[in-house]
Amino acid sequence: MTNDYVAEILRATGTLRSGDPDGVTAIVQNALALAGLTGSGGGIVAGDPGRSTKMPQASLPGLGLTEHHSSRTGRLRKPLGEVIRSLQEGGKGLKLEGLPGLGRPLQAPEMPLPDGAQFLDQRYSCAAGARRYRLYVPSTAGEGLQGLIVMLHGCTQNPEDFAAGTGMNALAEEHRLLVAYPAQTGGDNSMSCWNWFRPGDQMRDTGEPAIIAGLTESLRDQYAIPADRVFVAGLSAGGAMAAIMGETYPELYGAIGVHSGLAYGSANDAMSAFAVMRGQPGIAPVPSRKPGGGLEAGPRLIVFHGSADTTVHPSNAERIIAGKGGSGEQISQSAPGAAGGIRGYTRLVTKRKDGTHTIESWLIEGAQHAWSGGHPSGSYTDPRGPDASAAMVRFFLHGTSDLAEA
Known part of the structure; x- marks a missing residue:
């Protein structure tokens, strides 16, 4: 497993079209199962701040670290391409738009400035x-x-x-x-x-x-x-x-x-x-x-x-x-x-x-x-x-x- 594994998984899920958090969670969990990764809980790698939705916590981490990867290399049992294909195939007809915190920064309004600032x-x-x-x-x-x-x-x-x-x-x-x-x-x-x-x-x-x-x-x-x-x-x-x-x-x-x-x-x-x-x-x-x-x-x-x-x-x-x-x-x-x-x-x-x-x-x-x-x-x-x-x-x-x- 490379250090960019999680980023690639998130990029793959970002291509789906879903408004159903539970459905997206199931897709990601199935993909992780294909990759030889199981479990639940945790949070998004790289410290992704989560909002009220539980989708990131339930879907991505919770990896069987001891059983499913080398402690030194973190090799997956299945290649990343297979995981991404599973995400894409399982996600047909679903939408991700509207899920907060997943790949799209909030477009915060410009705050008013004091005179001279x-x-x-x-x-x-x-x-x-x-x-x-x-x-x-x-x-x-x-x-x-x-x-x-x-x-x-x-x-x-x-x-x-x-x-x-x-x-x-x-x-x-x-x-x-x-x-x-x-x-x-x-x-x-x-x-x-x-x-x-x-x-x-x-x-x-x-x-x-x-x-x-x-x-x-x-x-x-x-x-x-x-x-x-x-x-x-x-x-x-x-x-x-x-x-x-x-x-x-x-x-x-x-x-x-x-x-x-x-x-x-x-x-x-x-x-x-x-x-x-x-x-x-x-x-x-x-x-x-x-x-x-x-x-x-x-x-x-x-x-x-x-x-x-x-x-x-x-x-x-x-x-x-x-x-x-x-x-x-x-x-x-x-x-x-x-x-x-x-x-x-x-x-x-x-x-x-x-x-x-x-x-x-x-x-x-x-x-x-x-x-x-x-x-x-x-x-x-x-x-x-x-x-x-x-x-x-x-x-x-x-x-x-x-x-x-x-």
Whole structure:
């Protein structure tokens, strides 16, 4: 099995014509059975954010990893072409259009801009490749920018959708921040996922990390952003890539935010990606090698995850935190759900002697695979909060997500 197996399966299903999720699920399950793959549960490889439909969770993962593939090569018992033919033949007369989150990014409306603000559509190129990106420049930029946040969207999303859903531009206007939204397209991954599970995209100076780092450096230098005020955050596959950026370019980012993502080095192909997303151990974690010293060196970290996430199992948040080590006072804080449906949460903090937080982990009660506190104009958002965007910005700028301490 190649790393592009799941992407090819999704591309094949995207050619079907169906409005019947159960029918499409049966087709995909039959195809996987032909390929020697059985089981149920899990989520889409590459951290595809799921919506309310259960079709992605029920149909694609849940692979019999031990029985049906080599642990080193992941070879299928049946060739991919046979699987695709089964999908095509079984899908006659069905429709996929209208199934949210399957191959077609939401066309989010352009958000209104304050007078003097800009939401630029630009492109960055380097030896490792090129990406389109949107750049929010606040109307108060002339008074001095306070930082740069690089926002990495999830699967099937695009920069405009992600900006609308996270509401990060409004926070950027309030705090005089520059926000960049790199775009992963169908040409780079058929579901527009950042390729967090491919070895070539988990290393410094190559692949997608090199592109994102080069874009970050160019904006930092162009807009004279202080070196310690550069941050990266992402959702799902974008969250996994943000974790990779923190490990491969620790000197570049002052802090990273991972929402519903996965730990650095937790997968090296499609099969190990499926496993770790389902909460299984995946591959052995890779010790981080950071310029200047041990495992505790590197950017500060804030993590959000929903306790009811069936696409990326909540145990992945624990794995991210465990991989960072950390020293200092450990504080656990729980907040029950409030009247009006606001979700409760448990927050674990590693606090330094100077009062700043080196690690924060938020587990949101009952939340699924969606940006906590996000706006419904974007995809994969949970408006019931708490507000992950506001907490991240406070953590990035002030070393704590506590409003009273910020």
